Amino acid sequence: MGCNLRDLATPHPVDLSDFNGQRVAVDAFLLAYQFITSLRKRGEGADGGPLTDSNGHPVSHLMGFLDRATIMIESGIDPVFVFDGRPHDLKMETLASRKSRKDDAKEKWDRAVADEDWTTAQKLGSQIVSYTREMVAETRAMLDLLGIVNIEAPMEAEGAAAVRCARGDVDAVASQDWDTLLYGAPVMVRNLTSHGTKKFGRMVHAERIVLAELLDENGLTYEQLVDLGIMVGTDFHPGIKGIGPKTGLKLIREFGTIEEICIAKGKELPERLQEIRAIFRNHPISGEPIANPGMCDEDGLRKMLVDGHDFSERRIGRALNRMEAAGRLRSGGQTSLFDF
Incomplete structure (x- = not known):
């Protein structure tokens, strides 16, 4: 998560409607981990692992991105999901430390499951999850079917997003990582994708942090x-x-x-x-311009999520209704201006 600059910042409460008509770069990896650590198997006899389909394939990441991305679209936001690229060698020590902690948690989780200690297993479940390359590919394939722009950064997602924001390619960067400001993002938004949800019994609200204000206020x-x-x-x-x-x-x-x-x-x-x-x-970024958003491919989305991963009609229908309300739904051979 990098450096914590909360004590230096003056966050401004915002609503999703404040970003209506704006293009916002979203740090996809941090968001993915929010989904796979929160959408897990719970209850009596559950091991706290990620939610899976009938074939045992993880689906928490797909559920989370489908819900949050379509809420943003319905609110008039044009999201650009940015995925991490190859990490710098200076980050390897941090990554090794994270892996070591995960391995330790996995050993404890395995023992808890073997002992049918479901309470302990569920507590440890959030510490053992991984967002694999396969899951990344699935997420990006689903976003493509939704017509939502997604890109891979050469290195750090929040770094590339910050540079894009500084260049005017996007209006803000949505991330929980305070390093976003160190990368020079003029506008950072925390809690944008979790706005309106509850955490530990409290309502979560989005906050805007303006880099120029932070610098000025702290001299x-x-x-x-x-x-x-x-x-x-x-x-x-x-x-x-x-x-x-x-x-x-x-x-x-x-x-x-x-x-x-x-x-x-x-x-x-x-x-x-x-x-x-x-x-x-x-921070390095690709020289290619960010693509325009497209239309949601309903047939393709249903085939992937309903046929492929057992998504319910209620879940898929909710997402499609949001896309339709935003004028972003294509059924069958229908075309629109977004296709050209």
């Missing part, structure tokens, strides 16, 4: 914000021990750069600092 330049994030800790470096957001903010205001702070405080300079800075300040 920082963008370059200083990146240095602050690196000191606190990101996916590419664990940070400088003893420096959190509040201390880091005070130090960066006083000394200006990580180099000067390390000299003044006798701290070790982070290794490969210039590379880490470049990941945030000059």
